[in-house]
Amino acid sequence: xxxxxxxxxxxxxxxxxxxxxxxxxxxxxxxxxxxxxxxxxxxxxxxxxxxxxxxxxxxxxxxxxxxxxxxxxxxxxxxxxxxxxxxxxxxxxxxxxxxxxxxxxxxxxxxxxxxxxxxxxxxxxxxxxxxxxxxxxxxxxxxxxxxxxxxxxxxxxxxxxxxxxxxxxxxxxxxxxxxxxxxxxxxxxxxxxxxxxxxxxxxxxxxxxxxxxxxxxxxxxxxxxxxxxxx
Numbered sequence: 001x002x003x004x005x006x007x008x009x010x011x012x013x014x015x016x017x018x019x020x021x022x023x024x025x026x027x028x029x030x031x032x033x034x035x036x037x038x039x040x041x042x043x044x045x046x047x048x049x050x051x052x053x054x055x056x057x058x059x060x061x062x063x064x065x066x067x068x069x070x071x072x073x074x075x076x077x078x079x080x081x082x083x084x085x086x087x088x089x090x091x092x093x094x095x096x097x098x099x100x101x102x103x104x105x106x107x108x109x110x111x112x113x114x115x116x117x118x119x120x121x122x123x124x125x126x127x128x129x130x131x132x133x134x135x136x137x138x139x140x141x142x143x144x145x146x147x148x149x150x151x152x153x154x155x156x157x158x159x160x161x162x163x164x165x166x167x168x169x170x171x172x173x174x175x176x177x178x179x180x181x182x183x184x185x186x187x188x189x190x191x192x193x194x195x196x197x198x199x200x201x202x203x204x205x206x207x208x209x210x211x212x213x214x215x216x217x218x219x220x221x222x223x224x225x226x227x228x229x230x231x
Contacts, residue, residue, distance in 0.1 A: 007070065007071050007072060007104070007105060007106070008047075008068055008069065008070055008071055008104070008105045008121055008122070009068070009069050009070075009071040009076065009077050009080060009102065009103075009104055010066065010067070010068045010102060010103060010104075010105065010121050010169065010171050010182070010184070011065075011066070011067045011068075011069075011080070011084070011100065011101075011102040012064060012065070012066050012100070012101045012102060012132055012182070012184075012216075013064065013065045013067075013084075013097060013099070013100050014054065014061045014063070014064045014097070014098045014099040014100070014216065015061065015062060015063045015064070015065070015095045015096060015097055015098060016060060016061050016062050016063075016095070016096045016098050017062050017063070017094065017095060017096075017230065018093065018094055018095065018096055020093050020094060021093075021094035021095065024094070026231050027231075029230065029231040030227055030231045032091055032094050032095075033226065033227055033230065033231060034227075035090075035091070036087065036088065036090075036091045036095070037049065037051070037223065039086070039087030039088075039090075040065065040067065040084065040087045040088075042083070042087070043067070043069075043080060043083030043084055043086075043087055044067055044068070044069055044080075045069065047067065047068045047069035047070065047122065048066075048067070048068045048121065048122055048124075049065060049066070049067050050065070050066040050126055050220065051063065051064075051065060051220075051221050051222075051223065051226045052064040052065070052066065052130055052218035052219060052220055052221065053218060053219040053221055053226070053229060054216065054218050057216075057217045057218065057219070058216065058217075060098065061098050061099070061216075062230070063095075063226075063230070064130075064132075064216065064218045066121075066130070067080070067084065068121035068122055071104055071105075099216075101132060101134060101173075101177070101179075101182045102171070102173065102176075102177065102182065103171025103172050103173035103176065103177070103181065103182045104171060104172050104173070104176075105121070105169070105170075105171060105172070106172055108170065109146075110149070110150055110153040110154075110157070111157065115168075116164075117160065117161070117164065117166065117167045117168060118167065118168065118169065119167045119168060119169035119184060119186055121169060126186065126220045127167070127186035127187055127188050127220065128187075128188050128219065128220055129186070129187050129188065129189075129190055129193070129217065129218070129219060129220070130184065130185070130186055130217075130218045130219075130220060131184070131185045131187070131193060131215060131216070131217050131218075132182065132183065132184045132185075132215075132216050132218070133182075133183055133212055133213060133214065133215040133216065134173075134177070134178065134179030134181070134182055134183075134211065134212070134213075134214075135179055135180065135181040135182070135183045135209070135211070135212045136178075136179050136180045136181070136209075136210045136211045136212075137180060137208050137209065137210060138208045138209070138210045140208060141208035152203065152204045152205040152208075153205065155203050155204065155205065156200065156203055156205050159196070159199050159200055159203065160196070160200075162196075162199075163192060163193075163195075163196045165187065165188060165189065165192065166185055166186070166187045166192065166193055166196055167185065167186045167187075168183070168184065168185050168186075169183075169184040169185075169186075170182075170183060170184075171183075171184065179211070183212070190217070
């Protein structure tokens with residue numbers, strides 16, 4: 001993974017298409033998508049914008065966008081948020097924001113080296129499925145010493161390595177949103193991913209999970225594939 005991924009802002013936004021959008025002709029819906037995404041891509045600059053299908057994995061949302069930009073300055077997040085709003089506002093009659101989850105990347109305190117299973121947010125190739133959820137630890141977790149926490153995380157890491165095809169991105173959002181982390185997984189097999197989660201439920205660290213819902217499971221699509229679904 002490129003070094004720029006070490007300090008990046010990753011923003012996941014979930015939208016629902018409005019009734020006014022569905023009343024548009026197919027060609028007009030395509031124009032909405034192309035204009036909106038062109039504006040978002042301009043905001044991302046050298047970063048990336050990926051499109052994901054949510055409905056019917058959940059009933060009240062249609063589309064999820066994943067934007068990744070470098071956070072190499074104090075002004076970078078503000079610039080992105082301003083640009084995202086400007087690109088989206090002209091289309092708000094057609095798209096209704098539902099949920100935003102975002103955070104910053106940084107090196108893990110529990111691993112000395114970077115894992116080969118770490119997601120590259122700037123990579124062009126994406127796995128078919130993406131699973132994302134907010135995550136918060138209990139106060140007792142942080143009151144334990146580093147050695148005790150490290151022992152439990154070692155168990156967690158060992159289990160994760162058994163599932164080499166599953167990649168993870170951990171975003172830090174302490175004090176920035178309600179959760180402490182945003183956990184992101186990429187996989188090509190939902191059944192295998194479900195088994196990984198089942199195995200992790202039986203680790204000692206699970207006792208110190210305060211919250212890890214709602215979970216959003218999304219399907220990746222190229223721009224043209226997205227148009228074929230929503231237009």
